[in-house]
Amino acid sequence: MRIVVLVSGTGSNLQAVIDAVAAGDLPVEIAAVGADRPGTPGIERSAAAGLETFVVDFKDFPARADWDAALLSAVAAYEPDYVVSSGFMRIVAADFINAFPGRYVNTHPALLPSFPGAHGVRDALAYGVKVTGCTVHFADAGVDTGPIIAQAPVAVLDEDTEATLHERIKVAERELLIKVLGDLARA
Numbered sequence: 001m002r003i004v005v006l007v008s009g010t011g012s013n014l015q016a017v018i019d020a021v022a023a024g025d026l027p028v029e030i031a032a033v034g035a036d037r038p039g040t041p042g043i044e045r046s047a048a049a050g051l052e053t054f055v056v057d058f059k060d061f062p063a064r065a066d067w068d069a070a071l072l073s074a075v076a077a078y079e080p081d082y083v084v085s086s087g088f089m090r091i092v093a094a095d096f097i098n099a100f101p102g103r104y105v106n107t108h109p110a111l112l113p114s115f116p117g118a119h120g121v122r123d124a125l126a127y128g129v130k131v132t133g134c135t136v137h138f139a140d141a142g143v144d145t146g147p148i149i150a151q152a153p154v155a156v157l158d159e160d161t162e163a164t165l166h167e168r169i170k171v172a173e174r175e176l177l178i179k180v181l182g183d184l185a186r187a
């Protein structure tokens with residue numbers, strides 16, 4: 001199973017996928033890692049691991065539709081079986097979803113449909129939920145919407161900050177993402 005992974009930032013979940021592949025625990029080929037901005041740690045990690053990388057810089061495209069088309073053609077060139085949004089903080093266009101129907105996988109640090117968006121951890125904490133978690137789902141053209149594949153709960157502690165809670169969620173998220181990718185690869 002060939003995957004292209006899209007990142008916007010740290011890429012720590014991506015690193016867990018890279019490590020699982022390298023350890024022989026995940027029967028997946030990471031064809032390339034792409035980002036929507038230059039200089040992200042996610043791209044640096046990938047290059048350090050010897051993976052192909054590409055950047056489709058959002059700022060290089062005055063018209064949103066042109067960025068959409070450039071992203072689609074950059075990803076499609078690798079002919080992936082699945083595309084994984086791992087902390088990719090952009091909503092893709094309908095054309096992108098249609099190019100990879102049921103094959104665009106996103107992870108989110110909350111129990112969807114609760115707390116979608118860029119601040120899922122902060123919003124859950126602010127609401128005062130006692131249990132949150134993470135979701136891996138097939139993404140559509142909405143904000144963290146689309147059929148849920150798997151979820152894992154994470155308890156919120158009284159002393160949690162956004163950072164401590166997000167770090168615990170990411171531990172669960174990495175395990176869940178690797179399990180889902182393994183299941184897809186073996187299906």
Ligand code: GAR
Nearest residue numbers: 009010011012013087107108109117
């Ligand atoms: C992850 O928690 C991921 O779920 C989240 O960004 C983080 C990326 O961490 N994505 C979203 O919030 C999407 N709405 P990482 O860059 O360290 O892997």
